[in-house]
Amino acid sequence: MKFQSINPYNGEQFAEYDSLTPEELTAKLKASSEAFKQWKKTPLSERAVLLKKAGQILRDNVDEYAEIITLEMGKPISESRAEVNKCAWVCDYYADHASEFLANEVIKTDATHSYVRHDPIGTVFAVMPWNFPFWQVFRYAAPTLTSGNTALLKHAPNVFGCALKIEEVxxxxxxxxxxxxxxxxxHDTSEQIIAHDTVQAVTLTGSGGAGAAVAKLAGQHLKKSLLELGGSNSFIVWEDADINQAVKIxxxxxxxxxxxSCIAAKRFIVLEGVYDEFVSKFKKAVGELKRGDTMEDSTQIGPLARRDLADQLHSQVERSLEKGAELILGGKQDNCFHEPTILGHVKPGMPAFxxxxxxxxxxMIKAKTIEEAFELSENSRFGLGVTVFTEDIQKAMDMAEKISDGAYFINELVKSDPRLPFGGTKGSGYGRELAKEGMMEFVNKKTVYVKA
Known part of the structure; x- marks a missing residue:
């Protein structure tokens, strides 16, 4: 089988990749198993040095790696550079903190000495998406490799060029x-890979359907899985918020x-007293975003990564309008490009909600009270993150318990940060990446009990 890389901006194919033969795949699985035998014995200090080097290679070649991201999935080049630099950051973070995270945890018992040590488990198989083709991989690979595991990556077919560059790093x-x-x-090969004795765990970032399929396979073979799935994050604006700043964010x-992006704000739940002002200023700001060649630094909006993705979004827009939503801005599609679109008076029951x-x-969703805003926010099968904009910080903090999502951001967009655990609830998956929690997902927390 052959896979093509097609630039979504101009529709031109610029690369082609051959799939592995069954024999080649078997050889790679065996190589991963053999490599683990020695890699797990490599001192942590040496693993950290290599991770630092990986981060530096990313920085030294940021333009090269950013270009392949933009060519394959259409992201503006400035955002691609930022993605590569964020990968370097996560490499530095785990190189600097791995010894702290993996240190033995002494626990006082009736033993002479008892503690928990953190050992690698083996090969971790990753199924990764196209939307952040470098970042999604590095946030998994940095802690996984540094804890002593080996890694196998099955990337999305439209970003196989990115996958090869990551392997090169x-x-x-x-x-x-x-x-x-x-x-x-x-992707049909995933079942064979997960079932293989070499693989001890699987992590997936992707759609709910893909997550359910992988979780089922992992469960059948009694292997741990971590799922980072979709989201429909709410962005709640209270009446005391700084509207100009809220619109900017x-x-x-x-x-x-x-x-x-799974963590993008998708449902804007605005208190009725500031609804018109927020929507008006948001419309103006979105309308001023520069569209154009994704290889130009000034471009802010590019195409979607594939035509079918644009078709799906356009269907959601049309079906929401049929159910009574108001078209405030945009709404048109041209191949992979979909205009930035704003729908007003969106309600539950509409695809946009x-x-x-x-x-x-x-x-855009109007709420009469803060309580109603939180109820609307919770009215979702997803649970990835919520933003609240307000001047009353203490009240917002006190209401954090009302949110069942994995993240709650006040006066800032929901974002991933190497220093903070990242993950969702409900239809957004389970498990945590990043921070110490991300490193603990794929280690054997081994109890050691000594009695003299």
Whole structure:
């Protein structure tokens, strides 16, 4: 099977990749298993040095790696550079903190000495998405490799060029053969890989359907899984909020990466006293976003990564309008490009409210009270993150318990940060990435009990 890389901005194919043969896949699985035997014995200090080198290679080649991101999935080049630099940051973070996170945890018992040690488990298989093709991989690979595991990556087919470049980063950094391997295979091969004795755990970032399928396979084979799935984050604006600042953050929260982010703000729940002002200023700001060639630094909005994704978003817009939503801005589609779109008076029962909208579509929802705003926010099968904009910080903090999502941000967009655990609830998956929690997902927390 062959896979094509097609630039969504101009529709031109610029690369082609051959899938692995069954024999080649078997060899890579064996190589991962063999590499683990030595890699787990490599001193942590040496693993940390290699991770630092990987981070530096990313910085030294930021333009090269940013270009392949933009060519393959259409992200504006400035955002692609930021993504590569964020990957370097996560490498530095785990290189600096791994020894602290993996240190033995002494626990006083009736033993002479008792503690928990954190050992690697083996090969961790990753199924990763196209929307942040470098970042999603590095936030998994940095802690996973540094804790002593080996890694196998099955990337999204439209970003196989990015996958090869990521593998190149680890090779250039000096990682031993077989420690990190890229697998160019069809998604149907995932079952065979998960079932293989080499693989001890699987992590997936992607859709709910893909997550359910992988979780089922992992469960059948009694292997741990971590799922980072979709989201329909709410962005709640109270009447005392700084509206100008809220609008500034809201535009980034919705339109970054052309809205193709699980943690993007998708449902804007605005108190009725400031609804008209917020919507008017948001419309003006979105209308001023510069569209154009994604290779130009000034471009802020590009195409969606594939035509089918734009078609799906357009269907959600049309169906929401049929159910009574108001078209405030945009609404048109041209191949992979979908205009930044704002829908007003969105309510439960409309696709723009109920479904994850993966693209530049902002749903405006009016609430009468703060309590109603939180009820609307909770009215979702997703549970990834919530933003609240207000001047009453203490009240917002006191209401954090009302949110069942995995993240609650006050006066800031929901974002991932190497220093903070990241993950969701409900239909947004389970498990945590980043911070110490992310490193603990794929280690054997081994109890050691000594009695003299």
């Amino acid at each position: 680890f090779k250039k950094a000096g990682y031993p053969e077989g420690v990190f391997q890229n697998l160019i295979v069809h 809201a535009v980034t929260a919705r339109m970054m990466n052309c809205g193709q 109920d479904e994850e909208t993966f693209g530049p579509l902002a749903a």
